[in-house]
Amino acid sequence: MTTTLTNQQFRLAARPVGMPKPTDWKFTTEPLREPAEGEVVVKAIYLSLDPAMRGWMNEGKSYIRPVMIDEVMRAGGLGKVVASRSPKFAVGDYVSGAIGVQNYWVGPADDKTAGLYKVDPKAAPLPKYLNALGMPGMTAYFGLLDVGQPKAGETVVVSGAAGAVGQTVGQVARQKGCRVVGIAGGKDKCDFVVNELGFDACIDYKNGSVREGLKQHCPKGVDVYFDNVGGEILDDVLTRINMKARIIICGAISQYNNTTPVKGPANYLSLLVNRARMEGIVVFDYADRYPVAVAEMAKWMQAGSFKTREDIVEGLEKFPEALLMLFEGKNFGKLILKVGDEA
Amino acid sequence: MTTTLTNQQFRLAARPVGMPKPTDWKFTTEPLREPAEGEVVVKAIYLSLDPAMRGWMNEGKSYIRPVMIDEVMRAGGLGKVVASRSPKFAVGDYVSGAIGVQNYWVGPADDKTAGLYKVDPKAAPLPKYLNALGMPGMTAYFGLLDVGQPKAGETVVVSGAAGAVGQTVGQVARQKGCRVVGIAGGKDKCDFVVNELGFDACIDYKNGSVREGLKQHCPKGVDVYFDNVGGEILDDVLTRINMKARIIICGAISQYNNTTPVKGPANYLSLLVNRARMEGIVVFDYADRYPVAVAEMAKWMQAGSFKTREDIVEGLEKFPEALLMLFEGKNFGKLILKVGDEA
Known part of the structure; x- marks a missing residue:
């Protein structure tokens, strides 16, 4: 089923000097491959744009390895499982993880780097999972x-x-x-x-x-x-x-x-x-205690004493310019790129 | 007895810009006053020269108030009580405290700023009390x-x-x-x-x-x-x-x-x-635990497994140039100015 789909991606073309330029990115289109046994296909809905992304574009040792030249740019995100050959996730599940700056992510359901986990769209609006609950x-x-x-x-x-x-x-x-x-x-x-x-x-x-x-x-x-x-x-x-x-x-x-x-x-x-x-x-470092924080903040949210604001830009193709908003202080609230429909 | 003595002192003449210059100091000579009731007179033997002294010469809030213009320069030191009208110290006692860059310190035996305390000349050579034991x-x-x-x-x-x-x-x-x-x-x-x-x-x-x-x-x-x-x-x-x-x-x-x-x-x-x-x-901040540290280090010293080295410059008048040795990296070991005899 998924082979009829194409995937579009932003890949790192060059390591930026100073502010990232359009030529530091390569926009690619390719057919989506079928998931293998144990794999899932996630359709991206929201991508998280974060200041830390600038650091990932640099060469050299940091708390996480750099994105390689020609690699799909790393990004946290939230999407919907549209094909699954793993018991871990079912088609229709909403998941969050490092799905990259692209329309679809394909890989093992238990991929450590992606770190996919299920989120409940009824407990909070989906963008909150990339903000206070992410x-x-x-x-x-x-x-x-x-x-x-x-x-x-x-x-x-x-x-x-x-x-x-x-x-x-x-x-x-x-x-x-x-x-x-x-x-x-x-x-x-x-x-x-x-x-x-x-x-x-x-x-x-x-x-x-x-x-x-x-x-x-x-x-x-x-x-x-x-x-x-x-x-x-x-x-x-x-x-x-x-x-x-x-x-x-x-x-x-x-x-x-x-x-x-x-x-x-x-x-x-x-x-x-x-x-x-x-x-x-x-x-x-706090991954094993995330549920504690999510529970406490969700409680405050439900009580109305805790609010968050997102600044949502639409369109995968807007990624390069949207990212710059962070460094120019132009985003007002958590900056999110919407790349697909929630449904 | 002490009124027949004169005291010589280095006072701060100006706040230095960069490295302290000779003209940032004023060398004064004055008769020594008699101790009042509760006071002692301490003859300085060793003065501690420390990098922190440079900070004390600057205006502005720090962890300790600045030395004022015309005030005797602050210095830790070690000396001998030569007159006492306090039961706290007897003539002949060796004491350490903030006695300043001068030949004699006169003041209340329990002065908080000076913080005088007795040291035992038999337990360790006196200069050690300005080094590892100070x-x-x-x-x-x-x-x-x-x-x-x-x-x-x-x-x-x-x-x-x-x-x-x-x-x-x-x-x-x-x-x-x-x-x-x-x-x-x-x-x-x-x-x-x-x-x-x-x-x-x-x-x-x-x-x-x-x-x-x-x-x-x-x-x-x-x-x-x-x-x-x-x-x-x-x-x-x-x-x-x-x-x-x-x-x-x-x-x-x-x-x-x-x-x-x-x-x-x-x-x-x-x-x-x-x-x-x-x-x-x-x-x-650790003043109440100094005795613990002194006891442990003295034990190591006695066991021969802990050594210290002092670099002793002689003569009160050498103070301005000796101080600069610290900033030029010329001292080799704890820098001390000897300004009087131990006896």
Whole structure:
């Protein structure tokens, strides 16, 4: 049945220097192969576009191997099983996993790299499974709680506050009784995290001084900083941390497209003065506890005290330009590429 | 009795820009005042010269208040009580504390800032009380064990390996069964830490590549890095850390005299890739546990399995130039200024 279908894919054509260019991609069309015994075919519906993708395009050792030249670009996503020769998934199941920037994924149902798992379309709208109930949410939840260890009454600051990870960091911190201050670009995003998500305040880094904003909105200093951006903002926060502060290094989107060396935090000696800690996290380490986080956040969602926002771009062919939205701060909410119908 | 004596002092004349200049100091001579009720007079014998002193000369909030203009320069030291109107100390007692860059300290025996405490000249040679049995030793011991948490078989790297803190870090790590690799400037210092102190290896940063040295001497990567220097060396070590590595930020001597901004660690995203932690320490936090560390290190010293080296410069008037030895890497061992006789 599936051999009558064609698959379209974005493959890595060249390792980008700075911001990815159209010529760094190759768009290919090929017939879809039949699934072998134990394999499934997943029709992609939603693809997750994440800052980390920029890192996967670089050569060299990281927490995950780089995407190879000519390989289909890696992406998390969500789709529907349209053919199955495995007892693990039935046709019609909705699954999430690393299905790549393409219309169809074919492979073993238990493929470790893809890591497919079933999701329930009735428990939450499908895009939520790529947001708070997916990798960004897990990153936020475990990074904040396990590494940040926020206590009620403490001040938590999060950059990229309107983004996928930031939304969840702030709301989980609110649930835990913290004062939450976001940092985001533009009035709309700041209004959103304060008025819709319930942050105590938000600093608009595009229209004012982050240092002044921190002074104003963190009168008791900063106990936990969840950093998604790096660069100047990390340095600004370092000037306001409290004794024994915890800084979670989740990402550094401001630095991913540098053609010059990464800007290290010049104020890192504030860690010494304040006996503070800066620690990196990678979400995969918490895989065996994802269900705990999903259960807790789903409960808050159902109670109406936890919201998320997605920014959905339609069309596989839009992938190259949609990805750039992340680095230009143009997405408003978790950025998702819709490449197929839900039905 | 003490009014017949004069006191000579180095006071801060100006806040240095870059390396301290002779004109940043004022040398003063004044009659020594009589101790009041509850006060003691301490004749200085040894003064501790430490990289941290450069930070105390700057304006602005830090872990300790800055030295004020015209104030006697702060220094830890060791001396003999020559007059006492306090039951806490008797004439003839040897005491250690923040007695300043001067020949005599006069003040309340229980002065919190000076923090005077008695030392036993028979238990160890007096200079050891400013080295392994003093602040550098306490910094090394608690920084390594409490923050670094080294486990037997792990690889510990320490910069400034021949310096006061580095000597102790390496030897404590050896006692705990770790592989220990030092980083120091020059063949003599490297030979010393390997041949005399028992480090497994030492990288001479003045005569070769630190990155290559780390590759060669840390074949299993770096689990704990105790950083005294910052700058390029911190970045080099960050490229070699293992999963869940611990980096102790104790100082950044390479950056203290910068007239440009501090060089932040450009490779700090290695913390993310490796789920590693960078944490600052200040020795004062461990004050209530100093006796534990002193007892353990004194035991090792008596057993002959723990050595320290001091570099003693004679003459109070040498203070300005002796201090610079630290920043030029010219001291070989814990730098001490001898300003009076032991008797």
